[in-house]
Amino acid sequence: MTHRDRCVHGATPDLSAEGLSVRLGDRTVLDDVQVLAKGGRVTGLLGPNGSGKTTLLHVLAGLRRPDRGTVLVGDVAVRTLSHRRRARTIALVEQHAATTTDLTVRQVVALGRLPHRRMLGGPGSDPGAGVVDDVLGLVGLTHLADRGWTTLSGGERQRAHLARTLAQQPEVLLLDEPTNHLDLGQQLRFLSLARELGLTTVAALHDLELATAFCDDVVVLDGGRVRGQGPVDTTLTAPLLREVYRVEASLDPHPRLDRHHLVWDGHVEETA
Amino acid sequence: MATLAVLSLVASAAVALALGSVDVPLSRVLAVLVRRLGGDGGGVTVLEDQLVWQLRLPRVLGAVAVGAVLALCGAVLQSLTRNDLADPFLLGVSSGATVGAVTVMVLGIGVGGLVASTAVSTAAFAGALAALAVVLLIAAAGGRGLSPHRTVLAGVAVAYLCSAYTSVVVIMHGEGDAARRVLSWTLGSLAGLRWESTLVLLAAAAVALVWFSAYAERLDAFTFGEVSALSLGVPVTATRWVLMVATALVTATTVAYAGVIGFVGLVVPHLVRPLVGHRHVAVLPASAWGGAVLLVWADTAARSLVDRQEVPIGALTALLGVPVLIWLMARRPRT
Ligand SMILES: Nc1ncnc2c1ncn2[C@@H]1O[C@H](COP(=O)(O)OP(=O)(O)OP(=O)(O)O)[C@@H](O)[C@H]1O
Numbered sequence: 034m035t036h037r038d039r040c041v042h043g044a045t046p047d048l049s050a051e052g053l054s055v056r057l058g059d060r061t062v063l064d065d066v067q068v069l070a071k072g073g074r075v076t077g078l079l080g081p082n083g084s085g086k087t088t089l090l091h092v093l094a095g096l097r098r099p100d101r102g103t104v105l106v107g108d109v110a111v112r113t114l115s116h117r118r119r120a121r122t123i124a125l126v127e128q129h130a131a132t133t134t135d136l137t138v139r140q141v142v143a144l145g146r147l148p149h150r151r152m153l154g155g156p157g158s159d160p161g162a163g164v165v166d167d168v169l170g171l172v173g174l175t176h177l178a179d180r181g182w183t184t185l186s187g188g189e190r191q192r193a194h195l196a197r198t199l200a201q202q203p204e205v206l207l208l209d210e211p212t213n214h215l216d217l218g219q220q221l222r223f224l225s226l227a228r229e230l231g232l233t234t235v236a237a238l239h240d241l242e243l244a245t246a247f248c249d250d251v252v253v254l255d256g257g258r259v260r261g262q263g264p265v266d267t268t269l270t271a272p273l274l275r276e277v278y279r280v281e282a283s284l285d286p287h288p289r290l291d292r293h294h295l296v297w298d299g300h301v302e303e304t305a
Numbered sequence: 306m307a308t309l310a311v312l313s314l315v316a317s318a319a320v321a322l323a324l325g326s327v328d329v330p331l332s333r334v335l336a337v338l339v340r341r342l343g344g345d346g347g348g349v350t351v352l353e354d355q356l357v358w359q360l361r362l363p364r365v366l367g368a369v370a371v372g373a374v375l376a377l378c379g380a381v382l383q384s385l386t387r388n389d390l391a392d393p394f395l396l397g398v399s400s401g402a403t404v405g406a407v408t409v410m411v412l413g414i415g416v417g418g419l420v421a422s423t424a425v426s427t428a429a430f431a432g433a434l435a436a437l438a439v440v441l442l443i444a445a446a447g448g449r450g451l452s453p454h455r456t457v458l459a460g461v462a463v464a465y466l467c468s469a470y471t472s473v474v475v476i477m478h479g480e481g482d483a484a485r486r487v488l489s490w491t492l493g494s495l496a497g498l499r500w501e502s503t504l505v506l507l508a509a510a511a512v513a514l515v516w517f518s519a520y521a522e523r524l525d526a527f528t529f530g531e532v533s534a535l536s537l538g539v540p541v542t543a544t545r546w547v548l549m550v551a552t553a554l555v556t557a558t559t560v561a562y563a564g565v566i567g568f569v570g571l572v573v574p575h576l577v578r579p580l581v582g583h584r585h586v587a588v589l590p591a592s593a594w595g596g597a598v599l600l601v602w603a604d605t606a607a608r609s610l611v612d613r614q615e616v617p618i619g620a621l622t623a624l625l626g627v628p629v630l631i632w633l634m635a636r637r638p639r640t
């Protein structure tokens with residue numbers, strides 16, 4: 034049995050949402066958003082800065098109540114799950130998650146076991162405590178398990194965050210710009226790993242090239258609305274990229290590889 | 306480790322019982338305790354009994370309880386607010402208690418026929434609760450579930466309001482040594498502790514230790530902030546309410562009997578983390594131990610350093626606390 038088989042199991046349900054609206058102050062941050070992330074596939078969440086990606090992920094994770102709309106995992110409304118049940122179903126790697134607390138890597142990863150424990154039971158009440166070692170192996174951090182958090186590099190922290198969410202043994206994995214601050218090699222390693230897990234995954238990404246290489250489907254947000262949704266190759270069309278990102282670009286067949294890649298000419302000159 | 310902690314606490318307490326204006330040899334201290342606990346104490350004098358059992362023991366146990374409570378509350382609030390400078394008085398408890406105490410001490414407004422010291426304690430406790438209520442009201446008004454930021458701001462605002470009241474009352478109405486009495490109350494003292502008050506404090510400390518320890522893992526979940534705590538299945542808002550109110554209540558209890566003793570709650574959690582790590586299952590009991598030992602020694606110094614006079618214990622803890630704080634700031638990681 035591999036690390037993966039031991040720590041990832043169970044169902045990979047669809048994650049879907051309908052009619053999501055979120056207002057913050059007098060701004061409409063999400064406006065009637067409908068998304069479908071198919072079970073066991075990787076869905077890229079794309080859109081310019083401020084388009085609502087983080088807000089949408091928080092709503093999908095059940096961390097923020099939308100003003101309207103519902104989120105379903107399979108056919109269960111996330112709103113109806115208890116806090117702990119929700120944390121065993123959906124896990125989130127945040128866009129910014131920093132701390133000055135010097136827990137060790139193993140202790141940070143073990144936080145992910147919290148929703149599996151009885152509240153007063155302590156560590157002994159968790160039959161799956163061995164999962165921590167498995168997920169550390171899975172993300173390749175076994176050798177750093179006893180290092181202090183503040184001594185880690187950005188890439189190591191990001192992998193530790195992923196390990197923590199995997200220790201939750203979720204069915205749905207939400208990643209908010211997980212490749213920020215990672216070098217190219219680490220970006221590819223991180224996303225390959227996330228793909229191989231085979232969970233229902235939604236990843237907010239800025240890098241369209243990475244999105245075309247690693248995502249099955251994409252959802253494109255702009256100004257809190259969904260501008261396009263579907264398989265990556267057919268959704269990221271030149272008109273859509275021009276409208277949303279103000280760039281002249283297209284997805285062309287890759288000369289060597291069996292996939293598409295992004296080719297851009299330049300940004301669109303703004304006319305006043 | 307736990308054994309060592311208990312031993313060091315017992316040893317500190319024993320030495321504290323022996324030291325004071327009149328030193329009692331450790332063997333006689335032991336004899337008093339043995340006799341009181343039903344054994345054969347062998348020739349204990351009335352004076353020894355009075356000194357050790359009636360005067361010093363409640364004080365020493367009170368120091369253990371107050372120190373433990375303050376350090377526990379500091380550790381809990383530092384985690385909840387993710388603020389290294391959080392202390393048990395964050396929620397306006399100390400300033401509210403001072404308002405209550407001053408009202409009785411200076412204006413002489415009595416509390417239904419209670420003796421003076423009980424009246425001050427009662428008024429201080431009531432003042433602390435009132436201030437807490439106002440702070441929570443302001444902090445919760447935004448509707449975002451007691452955000453740490455709002456809570457700290459509300460605490461500061463209420464503290465200023467209370468201190469304005471205190472200054473006005475002392476300056477306009479204070480007669481004789483009113484200002485001195487108020488000042489010495491705000492610096493804290495364990496001199497007034499008798500068995501009744503000490504038992505209340507010990508109960509508060511036991512409740513705090515057990516209750517907060519039950520939250521140890523949920524406090525760990527706040528390491529990366531509230532979104533991450535929420536995503537780990539911790540009901541953030543409910544946890545904040547329960548813990549903030551609970552810390553304020555036990556802190557108010559200590560303030561009612563011992564005044565405002567600063568720096569213990571702020572510094573002790575920082576001191577023990579390098580020793581036991583950052584998980585609350587270790588930080589909480591270690592803080593309780595550290596606070597207890599620190600306050601036992603601080604109180605011993607307070608009553609024996611200067612002949613026939615008490616050095617304010619809050620001044621002693623600050624004297625120790627400030628250098629430690631500066632040292633901590635200097636070695637703080639820059640993340
Ligand atoms: N608390 C808030 N109050 C008001 N507006 C907010 C609040 N939080 C976020 N916003 C606004 O909501 C919009 C969406 O923010 P969000 O963080 O979801 O965007 P994003 O797509 O994740 O951006 P980025 O790519 O920069 O991470 C932004 O315009 C932001 O300014």
Ligand SMILES: [Mg+2]
Pocket residue numbers: 086087088128209
């Ligand atoms: Mg974002």
